[in-house]
Amino acid sequence: MSANPQHTPYHPRWYRASMPIFWWMRRWIHARFILRELTSIFVAGYALVYLLQLRALGLGPEAYARFLDLLRSPLSISLHGVSLVFVIYHSITWFNLAPRALALRIGDRRVPDKVIAGLNFVAWISISAALAWVTLKG
Amino acid sequence: MEMLSHDILIVGGGGAGLRAAIAVAEIDPSLNVAVVSKVYPMRSHTVSAEGGAAAVIGPDDSLDDHAYDTISGGDWLPDQDAVEAFVKEAPRELLQMEHWGCPWSRQPDGSVAVRSFGGMKIERTWFASDKTGFHMLHTLFQTSLKYDPIQRYDEWFVTKLLVDDGRCQGVVAIDLATGKVHGIRAKAVIVCTGGCGKVFPFTTNANIKNGDGMALAYRAGVPLKDMEFVQYHPTGLPFTGILITEATRSEGGHLLNKDGYRYLQDYDLGTPEPQPVLRSMELGPRDRLSQAFVKEQEKGRTLQGPYGDYVNLDIRHLGEKIINSKLPFVRELCLKYENIDPVKELIPVRPVVHYMMGGIHTDILGATPLEGLFAAGEVACVSINGANRLGSNSLTELLVFGARVGRAAAEYASRQKGNGAAVAAQAAEEVERIERQYLSGGGKGDKMVDIRQGMHAAMESGAGIYRSKASLQKSAQEISNLQDRIPGIRLDDSSQTFNTELVAAIELSYMLDVAEAIIASASQRTESRGSHQRTDYPDRDDNDFLAHSLAVRKPGAAPTIEYLPVTITRWPPGERVYGR
C-alpha cells in the first residue's frame, strides 16, 4: 500500500527548521541527557586506569609501586573524586533504566519496575561491598 | 483533463472503508483498489468507539436472539433479511479481526471475553477494554498495509461523484497538501464516509463527521433512506459532547434537575431508591431519558450554562475509591477534557446526538440504485438499525457490510470495461466550480460560523428529540434560507496549500443538504417510532409507516419522499417492551 502515489506538479514548499547546535541547552531534560552521555567518558577513564594498572603490574613490582605513587598524587585523587561522582550518577541512571529493558514475569504477574530496579541496586551495592571487603581486608 | 484511474475507488478510510478495501484485495488481487480519505485512515471516527462489537459467541446465545434484539430494538423498522445476514456473518467477521491481531479482551482460559450491552438480552459484545473502535481501526489499517494492490490517497477530500451514462464512474477530489483538484476514474465507487452528527450542535461525533457521502450521493440523485432517525444519547458533556457511559448510572449515579431533585420519578420511570434498580429511574432506556430531559426543560427546571441547558449527573456519593476502580475512564475524560472532577463536582450532562440510523439507500449487498455506486458503514442504510440502533451493532456492521460491499463491488468492477469520455469534462467543470465559488476571493457574504450556528439552532429546535409539524416547517424554511447563503460565503483563505477553510465550507454545504433530507423525512412521517418522536403523532402507526422513507433531491425545492415496505421474514411487529 503506498500513500499518495501520484506526485503532484505543484509540490508545496516545506519549511524545515534546523536543529541549533545548542539544542540541548533549551531543555533541562536534554541537558541532563547530555550530562549522562558525558559520564561515559569517566567510565571509560576508569577502564583506562584499570588497564594501565594491569600493565604496570605486568612490568614488575617497581613499575607497580611507581604507578601506585602516581595514584596517590593530589591531582589523581581529585580526578578520582570527580570521576566517582559521575560514575555513580551513570550507574544510578543505568539501573533505573533496567526495568525498561526487562519485563520479568513470575507466574501471571509482571514484576513491578521498582522491584527490578531495587534488585539491581541491591546486587550492585552488595557486590561493591564484597569487593571493598576483600580489598580492604588484604 | 488528465485523470487518475482505478478499478475500485473507496471514499473513506474508517472501519467500513478499510474492511471493504481488504475484501477487494483478497477476492481479486488483480483489481487495483484505492482508498481516498480526508484524514489519515487511523484518524477516522471509528477510532472513538469505546464499548464494543456484537456477535453471537456463547453456547447459550443464538443467532435468532441477536436478530430479535436488533429488530425489536429498531422498533420493527429493520429489514429482517438484512438482519439475518448480519447476525449470521457477524461472528466470522469478529473472528477474522482476532486473526488479524485485534487485541480483544480475554477470559482467564484465553478465549475471547464478551460483556453485556444496552438492549442486548445476553452478553455478546466483544470488546478491547474501553477502546474497541480504536483497536479495530488500527488493526484494520495496519493489516491493510500488507496488501499491495491497495493504494491510498491520504488527506484527499472528495467533492463530487462523477456520473455518466447512468453509472457512477469516479470522483473529483482535492489533494489538500497541494490544493490540486484531481479527477479519479473508477469502475466502481464505494462510499464509506461515516455519519453526520455535526449537523447538530451537541454531538459525540468528531469534527470530520459532516455527512459528506450522504450529500454526495443525494446530489447524484441517489435516495437517502430513513433520515428522520437520529439517535440521541442521554448523557453527554454539554460543551464537548464527550460521551459519559451508561456505566456511570448503573454504578448508582443520579440525574438531578436544578433543584437537586431526581426528576425521572415524574416521568413514569419508577421511584427513587438508594441503590440502583435495573430498568428503573436512571437505568431506563436511552430514548425515554432523553425525552424526560426535554420535558424538564419545558418546565424550566434544567440549569442554564454558557452552552445551553443541562442537568447534573451526581456520582460524588460513590466516593473516590469506587469512582477510581469502576469508572476510571469517566473520571479521566472529565478531568482531562472538561476540567471537572466528578469526585468533588457535579457532572453537567445533556442529551447529545450520537448516531445516524439513516443513510444512502442500499440493498443487502451494499449496492445503491445508481449503477456503479456502493455504500457501507454509518453512511449507508441497509437497513439493520431501523428506528433505533442497538449499541455495539454498528462496529460489527462496518465489518459485515464492509466485506459484503467489497465483494459486490469487485464482482461488478470485473465485469465493467472502460469509462465514458464525458467524465473528464465533468471533472474539469468541477475544478472550475470550486475555483469560482470558493477561491476567487472577494466573497463579501456571510461568515461560515454564522451559517453553521443557524443550522445548529434550526436542527436542535425543530428536528431534535421531539418534533412537530410546526417545528419542522419552521426549520425547513431556515435550512433552505441558509442553503441560499452558501454561494455568497466569505472565505478569508485563498491559499492552495492545505486550505482547511475551503474544506469546512464544502462540508457545511454537505451538512445543509443532509439537514434538508432529515427534516423532509421527519415531516412526512406522521407517527412516532424509535428515535423519531412527534408530539403531534405520539403513536406508532404500522398501517401507514411500517416502511422506509426515501428522500430524493429536487434541486431548488424540498425533496420528495417515497416509501418502501419493510422486509419481514419471521418476526411480525410487536410492542417494544422495556422495564417489564
Add this chain to the structure above:
Amino acid sequence: MAVDSLAGNAAVVAGGEMVTLEVFRYRPEEETEPVYQAYEVPVHKDWVVLDALNHIKDHLDGTLSFRWSCRMGVCGSCGMMVNGDATLTCATFVESLLPGPIRVGPLENFPVVRDLIIEMNDFMEKLESVKPWIIRDEEKSLEDGAYLQTPAQLADFKQFSMCINCLLCYAACPVYGLEPSFTGPAVIALAQRYNLDSRDQGAGERNAILNTDEGIWQCTLVGECSVVCPKDVDPAAAIQRYKVSSTLQWYQKLLMPWSGK
C-alpha cells in the same frame, strides 16, 4: 467530539478575562520564513488550547490552519508544541497556562506544510516498513476458531498497542531531529507490539529491518519519548527491550549457530 460553534461566541464569555496566543504562521505562498502572530482569546475554565485555536479560526482569522478531529485524545491529529512542549492540544487546558502568552507551534523535527500542519508521510512510510501486521508461518483458518491468548499474554503487548500515532514522541526526540533516517519511537514500539503478540511469528523478519543503524541502534536513550507520550506507550522501553533481545539473539547465533531462527 464536537465543540459547539456557539462556544466560540464571544458573547457568552463571563468575566471577560483574555489571554494572548502567539501562533506560528507559515504561508508557503507568501513567506519563506515563519512568523508568530498574536491573537487575543477569551479564557474559559473548560477550554483547551484547541478550543482557543478554533475560536481564532471561527471569529478572528479564517486562514489559520491546523489538524484536529476527535477532541478526546484518541484520533492523534492535534499534536503541537505548546510553550515548547509537545502535547495534544485537545488535552491541554488554557487555564493551566495562564497568564500567558501561550506560544503554539507545529510539532518540531518535521517539515512544516503550512502553519501548524506538519508533513508526516515519512512517518507513514516507516510505519509500513516494519510490517505491522500478524505474520504467520502457517495461517490458521477461520473454521478452526480463535487463537487462545491468556490475559497475561495480552498484557505482554497491550501497552505497545495503545499508540495513537500522534507523533509527540518524534517531536521530543533529538535523535530524530538530528538524524531523520531514524525509524523512531512509535514505529519501533509498534514493531514490538507485534513481536510480543503470542499470535505472531514475524519477529525474525522485523528484526532484519530494525536491528540496524537506522533502527534500534540509533536510539541513545534520551527517554523523552516516554515522557511526552499521552497514552503511556513507553516507546523507550520498547526500544530498550528490543536492543536486549536482539543482542541475545546475536549471542545465541554466535554460540549456537545450529539453533536456527
